[in-house]
Amino acid sequence: MLCSGWPTGGRDQCQGDSGGPLYHNGNVVGVCSFGIGCGEVNFPGVNARNVMIMDTLFIFSAIPSNPQRIVGGSATTIDQYPTIAGLLFSWDWSQYWHACGGIILNSRSILTAAHCVAGDPIGRWRIRVGSTWANTGGDVYFVIEIVVHDSYNPRTMDSDISIVRSLFAISFNDNVRAAPIAGSNYIVADNQAVWATGWGDLSHGTHAGSEQLQHVQLVIINQTICRNNYASRGYTITDNMMCSGWPSGGRDQCQGDSGGPLYHSGVVVGVCSFGIGCAQADFPRVNVRVSRYTSWITSNA
Known part of the structure; x- marks a missing residue:
């Protein structure tokens, strides 16, 4: 989340502005969410930070993509993927809904994307x-700590x-x-089969995640091809990233x-x-390359 207001009060967003943009140098950095009253000195407006919705806003001219639904896949069950976790987020500190996926590392730690959780109070999150199912069943746990990689860059999405x-x-x-x-x-060669799973959108732009766990088979996309395609839109694919998708499109992870x-x-x-x-x-999914962070993961898990 991102707070905005005026030090002495008197300036703010208010009822009817929810869902509207917060701009910095012409770029949307927040989406108006909530607040206590309007124009209060000690209670600025609270916005959804753009990194929380990075998949939708990451390319402003092509808005189609965690938190994302599996596209082109099929329904599956947790016994097939017992290592996946769901991260639940609350706007009101009372009701928690699926927002991001996660990976169980051990009895205390869940691996996830930094853009999902960076900057949020731990009380906003739960682990399922x-x-x-995305929002029912299983066991739900309180979060005690969030550790974001020191090199995480929300603008480039590196680390x-x-x-x-x-x-x-x-x-x-x-x-x-x-x-x-x-x-x-660990090396995964180009065109090797990989599997993705999650509760994200079933198609771009629906903004309605799947209640039932989905999975899809993908392949590893050549790094140079992926890098060049993203470079055409002004984005850098680093060696810390790996690309996965389907050569003809139609299969992917999503919001x-x-x-x-x-x-x-x-x-x-x-x-x-x-x-x-x-x-x-031409624009496969970009993943964090886990093998580049094995030492960090094992040291912090």
């Missing part, structure tokens, strides 16, 4: 594990990785397990899937980060 820690130990069972993650030397896993032979090799739209042939 062991459920096929878009973080760890969310549970207040209480997560109970493991057949539907709740720790994920194996890629080691520092609500951010922070969720990309699996290769059961090993987590990527964390869903961003993209231009969803399921576009």
Whole structure:
């Protein structure tokens, strides 16, 4: 979230402005959300920070993409993916709804994307594990700590990785397990089959995530091709990133899937980060390359 107002009060957004833009140098940096009264000195307006909605706003001219729904996939169940977690967010501190995906590292730690959780109070978040469904079932845990990678850059989306820690130990069972993650030397070749899973949008622009867990088979897209395509829109694909999608388009992760896993032979090799739209042939999904962060993950989990 992002707060805006006037030090002495008297200037603010108010009823009827919700959903409207907050601009900085012509760029939308926030979306008007809520506040206590209007124009109060000690209670500025609260906006949704643009990094929380980065998948939709990341390319302003092509708004189509955590938090993202699986596109072109099919329904699945938690027993097939017991290492996935859902991160639930609350605007009102009482009702919590699915916002991002996550990956169970151990009984206390969930791996996710930094843009999902950076800058938010821990009380805004909960962790759901062991459920096929986005907003019901399984077990829900309080969050005690959020660790964002020191090199995370919300403008370039480099090092878009973080760890969310549970207040209480997560109970493991057949539907709740720790994920194996890629080691520092783990290499996934171009065109290798990978699987993505999550509760995100089923198509671009719907802004309505899937209640049932979805999965889709993708392939690793050549890094140079991905880098060149994104460079044409002014964005940099670094060596800390890896691209996954389908050569002809039509399959992808989407809004609500951010922070969720990309699996290769059961090993987590990527964390869903961003993209231009969803399921576009020339703009595959960009993931955090887990093998570049193995040491950081194991040190902080």
